[in-house]
Amino acid sequence: MQFILTIPEQSIRNILRTPEKPVTGTFGSNKFRLRVAISDYGKKIADYYDGIIGTGIDEIIRRTCIPFDFTHFGMIIEFDAPQEIEAYDQDFALSETVKDLLRQFGPLIIRNAYMSTKCRAEGQRNIFPDLRFHIDRGSTQDNQYSLFCRDPFDAVQKAPRTSSTLLVANIVGYLQALKEGQTPSSPQQTLYTIFNDQDLTPLLDQIILHQPWAEPEATGEICILDNRTILHASYYREAQGYPIGVRYLY
């Protein structure tokens, strides 16, 4: 049985053509729905940070010198039935198909899915302080991908979690710091304490991708990101919650 995630090219083309419309597909005999979390992300960023540093995403990129190459942000895959996923190999190398999705869409969230048996106990469990946007891997490390997962078979993680993971493109960290009157050390700053003094609700899934880990009891969830392009933070929605599973991948 093959568990390496593959998404048909036609599904990707369809979602790019009409990002507001989810597409359906099958993986083995299991059905899934695929959707974009935030469409036209650059425009939403430019509109929200209008005048902070330039106007329009191209000018913001030019003036900050922070690479930004996402049309839409976040791909969400939801399976009908629990799906085992083999996301990486014995050398902790992330599958090439997932890397392609991350390059194109930024973070990948897979719901009603769990890590294959041989990988389930690997890695560690982490939780970070509330709303400190950071990267997990330094620029000199080779394993730049973070994979977070909620194990539906685990006594603790089978419960929905009361804290979320928030994800933004790097450029949002810098712009938000400026908006809050902070002085980032450089456009490459990798830790921001931001968004603490406002109601985040209107920004969720507009500027900030929200992964709440709130699927029903005993539902597996996986979230994968590239630390070179994405900042992430814990968000204590109701309470701190339990540490989430983490692997760092090549």
Ligand SMILES: [Fe+2]
């Ligand atoms: Fe982290």
